[in-house]
Amino acid sequence: MVKGLFPIEELSARRTPFYYYDSALLRATLAEISSLLLRYPDWKVHYALKANFNPALLQIIAEYGLGADCATGGEIQAALDAGFAPDGIVYTGVGKRDEDIRLALNAGIGRFNVESVAELQVINEIATAMGKVAKVSFRVNPDMGAYSYANITTGLTENKFGIHHTMLEDAVKQALLMTNIELCGLHFHIGSQILDTADFIPLCNRINQCLELTDRLGVTLRDVNVGGGLGIEYDHPNHRPMADFASYFEVYKKHLHTKLPVHFELGRSVVAPCGTLISRVLYVKEGVHHKFVILDASMTELIRPALYSAYHRIENLTSEEAEEVYDVVGPISEHSDVFGKEVKLNRCRRGDLIAIRSAGAYGEAMASHFNCRPFPEAFISEQ
Ligand code: LLP
Numbered sequence: 015m016v017k018g019l020f021p022i023e024e025l026s027a028r029r030t031p032f033y034y035y036d037s038a039l040l041r042a043t044l045a046e047i048s049s050l051l052l053r054y055p056d057w058k059v060h061y062a063l064k065a066n067f068n069p070a071l072l073q074i075i076a077e078y079g080l081g082a083d084c085a086t087g088g089e090i091q092a093a094l095d096a097g098f099a100p101d102g103i104v105y106t107g108v109g110k111r112d113e114d115i116r117l118a119l120n121a122g123i124g125r126f127n128v129e130s131v132a133e134l135q136v137i138n139e140i141a142t143a144m145g146k147v148a149k150v151s152f153r154v155n156p157d158m159g160a161y162s163y164a165n166i167t168t169g170l171t172e173n174k175f176g177i178h179h180t181m182l183e184d185a186v187k188q189a190l191l192m193t194n195i196e197l198c199g200l201h202f203h204i205g206s207q208i209l210d211t212a213d214f215i216p217l218c219n220r221i222n223q224c225l226e227l228t229d230r231l232g233v234t235l236r237d238v239n240v241g242g243g244l245g246i247e248y249d250h251p252n253h254r255p256m257a258d259f260a261s262y263f264e265v266y267k268k269h270l271h272t273k274l275p276v277h278f279e280l281g282r283s284v285v286a287p288c289g290t291l292i293s294r295v296l297y298v299k300e301g302v303h304h305k306f307v308i309l310d311a312s313m314t315e316l317i318r319p320a321l322y323s324a325y326h327r328i329e330n331l332t333s334e335e336a337e338e339v340y341d342v343v344g345p346i347s348e349h350s351d352v353f354g355k356e357v358k359l360n361r362c363r364r365g366d367l368i369a370i371r372s373a374g375a376y377g378e379a380m381a382s383h384f385n386c387r388p389f390p391e392a393f394i395s396e397q
């Protein structure tokens with residue numbers, strides 16, 4: 015049944031490894047987001063390009079009217095090329111380069127999420143020189159953890175991100191004095207792969223406090239951006255192919271006390287489930303204690319297991335034989351080039367097609383050329 019999800023014959027004909035994207039699942043996910051947003055008419059989801067900037071996927075996402083969350087000038091250009099509206103683009107990052115700031119101002123992007131007063135001063139100088147006004151939100155460091163995934167926490171005092179919430183008042187006062195800065199909003203992001211939506215409640219409380227502060231300072235904001243971070247079920251991609259967007263939106267509806275439009279920046283939850291890294295078994299190697307399946311894919315196509323010990327479900331698409339237990343590894347000479355240990359797979363033989371699931375986010379986008387390996391192709395199903 016699981017194997018029925020994949021067009022095996024088409025996949026078998028291709029050179030491995032490659033990324034397979036299920037466009038029907040991506041469209042269903044985008045349709046789910048759009049239909050939930052009908053309940054919250056002035057809310058907006060920006061797709062975080064860092065999760066996957068494959069141009070064909072970007073075009074599909076842009077069709078559904080999402081905004082774009084960009085981390086560099088390169089991502090801003092990719093969003094513009096794919097057809098995202100410039101005023102729906104937000105630009106976040108602790109180290110924005112001058113030329114990228116200029117590109118963003120020229121394109122007329124909707125918002126700079128500013129992470130320090132030093133950056134604010136530079137944006138003001140560049141905007142002044144260009145005769146433009148930069149629309150700005152302050153990214154606030156709320157000193158809140160995302161408890162689900164310690165590696166991917168971005169909202170703690172020790173993290174480099176954002177203006178610490180205790181320093182917000184001073185930053186707002188400075189922004190109000192700058193001629194070419196329009197302070198429009200506040201922005202937050204506490205981490206990624208958050209499955210327990212209760213993790214967002216302390217964040218809402220902190221946002222409420224920050225909004226009281228901006229009210230007290232007499233600033234009229236246009237919106238509040240609560241970041242991304244919604245997790246997906248890596249363990250059960252077949253049973254739960256879509257993130258729980260409904261609960262995610264509800265928690266903000268319930269716990270944020272504001273009439274301002276709420277904006278989101280979702281990456282993983284939009285694209286992770288629709289992507290699979292398809293690879294072939296090169297060798298089955300008998301070790302003393304383990305049997306190794308050596309794939310032609312490696313950490314250069316999907317670094318998440320090596321970098322974060324992240325779990326991705328692995329399936330043998332071309333075998334119906336009884337299951338055996340394998341360590342599934344890549345060919346690279348790095349001891350972390352392992353996709354999974356003690357994985358149960360239908361008996362593997364050389365040439366079998368192996369699917370590494372939920373690889374649509376932070377897979378292709380984080381690929382590298384290590385070992386002179388070429389970037390693999392992407393194959394997008396036409397459903
Ligand atoms: N907005 C900001 C400011 C972010 O830093 C991120 C992700 C997002 C939005 C999108 O978050 P998402 O919805 O995808 O959780 N490479 C790691 C993930 C790092 C995420 C960093 N920031 C991984 O492979 O799990």
